[in-house]
Amino acid sequence: MRDEQAGDAGDELTLTGVSRSFGDRLVLDDVGFTVRPGRMTGFIGANGAGKTTTMRIVLGVLAPDAGRVELGGRELTRPVRRRFGYMPEERGLYPKMRIDEQLVYLGRVHGLGLRDARRRTDELLDQLGLADRAHDQLHTLSLGNQQRVQVAAALVHDPVLLVLDEPFSGLDPIAVDAMGAHLRARADAGVPVLFSSHQLELVERLCDDVVIIDHGRVVAAGSADAVRTQRKGRRLRLLVEPEPGEMASAAPLAEGAPTGLSAFLEQVPGVSVHSQDGLRVVVDLADDADDQALLATAQQHGVVREFTPLVPTLAEIFREVVR
Amino acid sequence: MSTRAGVEVDAMSPWTAVRVVAAREIMVKLRDKAFIGSTVFMLLLVVVATAIPLLLGNQTPSLRVAVQGSAAHDAVELATALGREAQEPSAEGTDVSSVLSLLGVGTLPGADLTTVEVEPGSDVGRLVRDGDVDAAVVGDDLATLRVLGAESVPDEVALLLRAASTELQVAQTAERGGLTTAEVQALTSPPAPTTELLEPRPTGSMPPELLVLAFAFLFYISVLTFGMSIAQSVVEEKQSRIVELLVAALPVRWLLAGKVLGNTVMAVGQIVLVVGTGLLGASLAGQGAILGQVLRASGWFVLFFVLGFVMLACLWAVAGSLASRVEDLQSTTVFMQVLVIAPFFAAIFAIDPGPTQTLLSYIPFTAPLLMPARVVLGTVEVWEPYVAAAVVLVTALLFVGLGARLYEGSVLHTSNRLKAVQAWRSARRTGA
Structure with missing residues (x-):
């Protein structure tokens, strides 16, 4: 059995009611979410939304004014936090120190014995394809390779939780894939992984769970699918082919109407047209709008070939909630 | 838990942590070129500082002295002996004749004097002016010895000569007064009192x-x-x-x-x-x-x-x-x-x-x-x-x-x- 105090992979990280202000500026307001083991959780928010502050609080670099952070239901202590892996937003390593030496040092700082630290360093450098650069100083490496060393720094002590602030920023697409694979491997090994990113498509592709934060408040959290489907159904895409006869009779319509179809659909209460592309129309439904009435109206207009509730992308949800 | 890769993380003691941090500081310093450079520089400075006084201290001046006249000859001969004697470490401080102490001369300087005999009637001054010799001593009577120098007479020559001439004159006078050789010896080189410190300062x-x-x-x-x-x-x-x-x-x-x-x-x-x-x-x-x-x-x-x-x-x-x-x-x-x-x-x-x-x-x-x-x-x-x-x-x-x-x-x-x-x-x- 491992040390009970130290926590194990397989425990989930929970934030409850976390608040923090700097001076009189409230940066985090009652933040709460869960990072589950074995899953990648994307942390999304605009600049200044409070992502970095949240991560620093998880790591214990900052103290919250109120609220709790727990791993597997236990309040975090320094020995538990020492087993977290962290990649700060602004990369932090010694520019003029050999990369193997700084990884060994960081392993030691995180509680590894010298021999373990050396072994893990060799393993990681090998896995990351940096074995031949082990004796080089960090600043002589390319940006992509420096980022890889930074990943190694977060992984060297085999963490029970990974917290990464913008791990993909500045990486080329190939490096992004490699980084994604590394994180996925850690998650598959049962480690909860929390990372922030501005690249929403990337989060969409990689993440199991998402947390969206805006002005210090969590506006959406949960599995990516759930967050998206919660918001589906309020937007529909229709493809309506006008009947040949209808076409002729529609001709003398009043001037100024966008097309016959749009004007027709907007007669239904609570329906507004979002966009139109030829015969395809995307409409938004107000909360009290009746989609069956919309369907009936569309059928009056022509043959309904498509009537699809749209599942919004994370990017769309994000733009909507932070607007 | 197959993922743990056998890594054991112990609860770390403060001392371990402090040591790990300190060890990095030391390692970085030992690799730091500026640190190595400054250390080497300080070491060089120390070596030079200990070596220079040593070199200076060991440097005994070699001086050429022209001699004209019998009294001058005797005086320079004794001065040469005194200059040689002063170079021996044991001589330091103890062998100063009391006469010299009375004169306030203190310790005699060590020097290698080389005598250049000059025929009577030759121009001694020219030798001095040309720099062939560092000084010249002229005279047939101890009481009227003259020391010639170009711009100055080297301190060593002046001091040694003064000591020598004093000693010779004292001896001469004593002999004239009918004292035995032993008495003359006692007069010119009496034993000095021994010094004993009761509370020596740690110097x-x-x-x-x-x-x-x-x-x-x-x-x-x-x-x-x-x-x-x-x-x-x-x-x-x-x-x-x-x-x-x-x-x-x-x-x-x-x-x-x-x-x-x-x-x-x-x-x-x-x-x-x-x-x-x-x-x-x-x-x-x-x-x-x-x-x-x-x-x-x-x-x-x-x-x-x-x-x-x-x-x-x-x-x-x-x-x-x-x-x-x-x-x-x-x-x-x-x-x-x-x-x-x-x-x-x-x-x-x-x-x-x-x-x-x-x-x-x-x-x-x-x-x-x-x-x-x-x-x-x-x-x-x-x-x-x-x-x-x-x-x-x-x-x-x-x-x-x-x-x-x-x-x-x-x-x-x-x-x-x-x-x-x-x-x-x-x-x-x-x-x-």
């Missing part, structure tokens, strides 16, 4: 003031360079943001303690190396007396050095943590530089024993320089260094506490330069 062949200055200078250089290097190491971690990784794993105080420990070890190590080289050089040069003298004094010096260094080291770390970039260091460390330089000059000006020195030897900033100095100068009661050490120790503890708090408050504040007051306030707000 060696090096003036204690010089020793004090040397130690003060070493302390000053060491605190300044290592203080600056602590500040640099702190700001480097701050600027590269690695401090966030470290602080997530270690309490800020442990980090600070490790830095101070590592740099203290290196500073003391450097001092020991430099002083050791100097002592080795001195003993090789046959000045073993210095060795014992310095070793006796070094106990208090080292103790005060360590206390004084630690006292200031934490404040240097704070000075570093108040900066956000290396470029800010100049302005955030100005106060610290003053705190090191001002006591150094105060100590130098108070090198002579007196009430000022006594007072300053109890003030924490000057005590590390002046209290050991007073021990060496022998103007101190037995209990005094202990009291001063306690004063410095208490101040050091206070400063360590103050430094740790300011460091905690500022080390994570990366966006701009901080004032100490802001750091003090924000210390309560970090998780560290």
Whole structure:
């Protein structure tokens, strides 16, 4: 059995009611979410939304004014936090120190014995394809390779939780894939992984769970699918082919109407047209709008070939909630 | 748990953490070209400093003296013998004839005199003017000897000749008065009284003031360079943001303690190396007396050095943590530089024993320089260094506490330069 105090992979990280202000500026307001083991959780928010502050609080670099952070239901202590892996937003390593030496040092700082630290360093450098650069100083490496060393720094002590602030920023697409694979491997090994990113498509592709934060408040959290489907159904895409006869009779319509179809659909209460592309129309439904009435109206207009509730992308949800 | 890869993470003791941090500081220093360079430079300086007096001391002047006349011949002959005698170490101080002591001459200088005989009637002055000889002695009567020089007569020649002529004249007069050879001998070279010190001051062949200055200078250089290097190491971690990784794993105080420990070890190590080289050089040069003298004094010096260094080291770390970039260091460390330089000059000006020195030897900033100095100068009661050490120790503890708090408050504040007051306030707000 491992040390009970130290926590194990397989425990989930929970934030409850976390608040923090700097001076009189409230940066985090009652933040709460869960990072589950074995899953990648994307942390999304605009600049200044409070992502970095949240991560620093998880790591214990900052103290919250109120609220709790727990791993597997236990309040975090320094020995538990020492087993977290962290990649700060602004990369932090010694520019003029050999990369193997700084990884060994960081392993030691995180509680590894010298021999373990050396072994893990060799393993990681090998896995990351940096074995031949082990004796080089960090600043002589390319940006992509420096980022890889930074990943190694977060992984060297085999963490029970990974917290990464913008791990993909500045990486080329190939490096992004490699980084994604590394994180996925850690998650598959049962480690909860929390990372922030501005690249929403990337989060969409990689993440199991998402947390969206805006002005210090969590506006959406949960599995990516759930967050998206919660918001589906309020937007529909229709493809309506006008009947040949209808076409002729529609001709003398009043001037100024966008097309016959749009004007027709907007007669239904609570329906507004979002966009139109030829015969395809995307409409938004107000909360009290009746989609069956919309369907009936569309059928009056022509043959309904498509009537699809749209599942919004994370990017769309994000733009909507932070607007 | 197949993922753990057999890595065991122990609950870390503060001492382990401090040691790990200190070990990195030491390793970085040992690889630092500037550090190696400055150490080598100091070693060279010490070697040169011990070698030069040695070379100068061993240099016996060789002088050519022209001689014209019988009395001149006798006098120069004796002067040559005296000059040779003075070069023998055993002769030092003891073999000065009482006559010379009466004349106030003191120790005779060592010199190799070469005699150039000149025929009567030749132009001696020309030889001197042309530089063929360093001086010329002319005369057939001891009472009317003349010494010729071009611009000046070398001191060695003048002194030796004066001694020789005096001795010859005393002997001549005594013989004329009918004294035996033994009586003449007793008259010209009476045994000197032996000196016995009942309370010898702990002095060696090096003036204690010089020793004090040397130690003060070493302390000053060491605190300044290592203080600056602590500040640099702190700001480097701050600027590269690695401090966030470290602080997530270690309490800020442990980090600070490790830095101070590592740099203290290196500073003391450097001092020991430099002083050791100097002592080795001195003993090789046959000045073993210095060795014992310095070793006796070094106990208090080292103790005060360590206390004084630690006292200031934490404040240097704070000075570093108040900066956000290396470029800010100049302005955030100005106060610290003053705190090191001002006591150094105060100590130098108070090198002579007196009430000022006594007072300053109890003030924490000057005590590390002046209290050991007073021990060496022998103007101190037995209990005094202990009291001063306690004063410095208490101040050091206070400063360590103050430094740790300011460091905690500022080390994570990366966006701009901080004032100490802001750091003090924000210390309560970090998780560290």
